Amino acid sequence: MIAGVVAVVLLLAIAAYACAGGTDYGAGFWDLTAGGAERGKRPRWLIDHAMAPVWEVNNVWLIFVLVIMWTGFPVFFQQVFTTMWLPLVLAAVGIVLRGAGFALRKPTRRLAGRRLYGAVFAVSSLLTPFFLGAAVGGVASGRVTATTQASTDAWANPTSLLFGLLAIAATALLGAVFLAADARRFAVPDLDGYFRRRALGALAVVAALAVITLAVTHGDAPHVWHGLTHGVGLVFVIVAALGTLATAWLLTRPSAAWSRVTAVGVVASAVIAWGMAQRPYLVPTSLTVAEGAGAHTTLRWLAFVTLVAVVLIVPAVVFLYWLDTHGELEGLTDADLRRGAVDDRE
């Protein structure tokens, strides 16, 4: 019972990371595809300004996912990290490069330096979600087992490949939808249109990849396929499909209000659909939630710690996002870091 609760917490944390982290990776995706220094200047400005205040928060979700995994389901954690060794190493390296590239690009002034850090940031924004997606695909298709050692088959297989691509497409979708909203907030209509077109493109790719993935899981991950086409899993698949349609419709409306909500809904319901489809397994047909669960006392405490944290943190996060979307948060500029800056601004 308590193991099930913690498993749901884990799934929700993964969904939160997919949405928050995904938006962030998506910004990197559009940074990469924004073109040369001149052409991509304005989109890149927007990307820097839009994501800076919430960058760390978005990425801390991942740490939380890992902690729940090893505290709540130690055996599962051990198996995943043994079998999926290579993709996870590459994802970790990608995270370092990406974070460093992002953090260091801002204070760098010279174009060559900004280019280098920018390129590092953008390329790793693409690789990290791919490899994380591939690792999830390996879990979904039951390739993570107690006996398997790290092997390429565990992650270089149709399900992993598609999960990886789907992860990239989903981040691109979220990134574009949020950047379009930021462009509206900053009142830059041309960038609004720019990112809306890209959001629609990404949405089409997500939909196409999702259909292909569903078809592939039929043979490659039968348990997940069954779960996705029946019961709760199916409900979330339908929600995701409806969300896709709603997002497409909203993006073509003049105001595009609520498009962020529906886009997040698409990605979150897709992740939850996958989690529900896996029931009752952590790794389909070899490790159930009950078998993989840690000690009961620990799980109860983990649930308790989570509850306390939610009470403390949800208001804080909501407040942060509220401040951010209301334009209350702004980085210090050089002008603020000079003497006399205070007097200038009373």
Next chain:
Amino acid sequence: MHTALLLADVPPQTLPARSMMAFTLASHIILVPLGVALPLITLIMHGYGLRRSDPTALLLARRWSAVMAVQFAIGVVTGTVLSFEFGLLWPGMMGRWGDVFGIGFGVEAWAFFLEAVLIAIYLYGWRRLPSRTHFLLGLPLPFAALLGAFGILAANSWMNTPRGFTLDSAGNPVDVKIWKAIFTPMFGPQYWHFVVAMFVTAGYVVAGVYAVGRLRGRRDRYHRLGFTIPFTLAAVLTPVQFVLGDSIARQVFHKQPVKFAAMEIVWTTDTHQPEYLFGRLHPNGTISGGIKIPQLDSILAGFHADTKVTGLTSVPASDRPTATQATIAHWAFDTMVGIGSLLVLLALWYAAMWLLRRRMPASPWFFRCAAVAGVASVVAVECGWITTEVGRQPWIVYQNMRVAEAVTATRSTSLWIMFGLVVVVYVFVFGSFLAVLLKMRTRWRLADETGGPRTPEETPETDTPYGPRSAGSRP
């Protein structure tokens, strides 16, 4: 012959895995003092500036938070790498013990989350939030940092003195008692020793920057204030840390006698143990080099020369650090204690001048020492960590799991390649981090020297390129 057998038991993955963990942790630790303590130091400066309406103090606080922004972001990524490494390098430990000691990490993860939220509000709130609200929103930051440290130290002290479980017939932990697993015997001493170390180190590091400025002839109020506040905080806490350090060493003596034996290179259990300052332990138990002080080790451990100190040979060779490991732990320990003692002298010098002359020391030698104190305290932090980790060998979970049992089964070649990759990436990241800090400093100094109202020479990136948010157009 015997050592050859022992080495054969250790899988080839152990060396690269251990090297990588050591390298990434040693790098991360450099950022930790600033991560834990810089918010408090900045808030003190910020509060001082608000109270006295002091533009210089507010400028310092703003600049420090600009540094905090870069440092915190790098800390997030190096910290994330560490969480990955638990699985990538030590799946055996996490698989068996994750549910026993992982709850600390659960607390830490949420605390860190809260810290990230608060730090984002603080860093990006300077321009638009009302100044009082902005300051008040920053106030919970140091507490979130302390809570995060609580989680990490709970996990590490559990590895040193594991409690809160019983083993079933198959050797798996059952009957987990969370409370006992968090508050293990070493937790209290380790936590306070660590937290105070973070404040002392961050204080000396920040003050060191302005000490260098002073040595180069910059004696204005900006440099004086930037030096005084962090240095005073560190100087007040240094003697406290000395007492805490002394107490944790005695706790180790009681709770982890074999580690204590390694730290003091004690070979056979006996009373009237001499203290060695440095020196090298050989596998046959002899010690070469170093300064020998008769009786002192026993006196330090138990206030009496008759105190019996456990030696390394009290346990089989397979259950204790090797002679080389013991020597490493011993050198790290002595270096840490040496640096700590010198810092106490520096703090006393500072205190004496304030008490007797009511002013800061003026001697350039004082500022030379203060400039070195920052680096020295980072070295001391690294040494303390080496002492506790190397002194625990060959155990990853003291007396319950060996490092060799916990290590991943991935081929050692892959691990070496990953290690190489990580080194390259980290050199790039930390090199760039340093370059960015130096560049910020140069920019600020140039801006200060030209002085006066701001000139419109900023590159366009520094300002919002569009919309009504540009600072210039604010109402």
